[in-house]
Amino acid sequence: MFDGLQDFADWLIYSVFGIGADTHLGTALNFFVFDTLKILILLFFIVFIMGIVNAYFPIERLKDYLNKKKLYGLEYFFASVFGAITPFCSCSSVPLFIGFVQGGIPLGVTFAFLITSPLVNEVAVAMFLGMFGVKATLIYALSGILLGSVGGWLLGKMNLEPLLSDWVKEILENKMQQAAYQDEKRSFRDRLPEITRGAWDIVKGVLLYVIIGIAIGAAMHGYVPENFFNQYLGGGQWWTVPLAVLVAVPMYANAAGIVPIIQVFVAKGVPLGTAIAFMMATVGLSIPEATLLKKVMSLKLIAIFFGVVTLCIILSGYLFNLIL
Template sequence: MFDWLQHFADWLIYTVFNVGQETHLGTALNFFVYDTLKILILLFFVVFIMGIVNAYFPCRTTKRLFEQKEALRFGVLFSSVFGAITPFCSCSSVPLFIGFVQGGIPLGVTFSFLITSPLVNEVAVAMFLGMFGIKATLIYAVSGIILGTIGGWLLGKFNLEPLLSDWVKKFLKIKCNMVNSKR
């Protein structure tokens, strides 16, 4: 999917800057350019999607949706699967987590994403597939999703919302009041 980006990083580092491909510096710079641009592109799309979600799914609707028990269970599982398929490390999962909390999504659902996102990722899946085969890879991926789902469900049962930072509570209150006044 990002082959074009790897070609760009190769061209930039090895041709434009004329850094040797066999050197440690060349390899490190190539990796830095490639990964930095890939993460920026992916974050752009995730932030864009979260902006759409925040604009079209107001707090009251989101909270009402997740107050139903079936929707909450499905939300925890969906969030865990979403965490597994997003190609992010924990460094970029935390801003998404904060966006979910600010969007009014219950903490159990957001924790489900936060647990699974760094646990099941494309690099680990590719390594498992190459080293252990499809069975072990499926066991790894499904176990990670189940762990994230159970972890999110358990953390959701602890009612942690009162422990949120004051600035998050204030933001949620302001956002929900703004949305309610527009409707």
């Protein structure tokens, strides 16, 4: 889907600037260029599409349905399944989070998507199947969906909407004001400039956070050696699971990118459950993601979100080590 962007990043860093692909700097800069372009493009088009949805479809009715209809938690499960089938890393999922919040989807349901989307995708499942077999793959995929559902449900019960950033509150307030006088009979052509401006305004609003977040992730991706972790996570002691999760938070990679590293961990003696917990924390919790989320959440909300997901991942890691 983004092969052209990867080719451009390879050409720019390795050919134009002449930085070697086997160097830390080359790896970091290539990662930065590719992910910056990918996320900005995703952000614009996702918010643009959500603008069209907001203009033509009864988002308020969907919001009322999710808030009032007794779905017995299935709304969190559906959001997690949707997250599992969308091939986004944690930072790529943030644009969808903004769109969901803007569209009036309940915050807990939105969190269920945000948690699961980076954890599970079809590429990682295929790689997991080839490297670790059917049993480990099923546990990985189902636990990712369950983790998103439970985490979203817990966060949804905390009534965290007041902890959204002022920027998001302003977007939601403006949306409500526009809805009061919006002419539903306007053609798509008439609405297109307004929808495009709205999408571009959101892109400009988070641009600095995107660049800072990806820069941090690129540095981690290029300079942190794999062998640094093997010696500390391979003993199987009770504290290795929480240590793996805490160490993984500063890292940044998507699920497909981290699976080969997990295979190396397991080959060197790291328990598979501990390795999966490390993978989930790497792709589901990261400093770059927190930097991006700072634009849409208060620090307190980010801390609550990370705390709940961290606890769920640690418990999952212990469970994996018992089962696998």
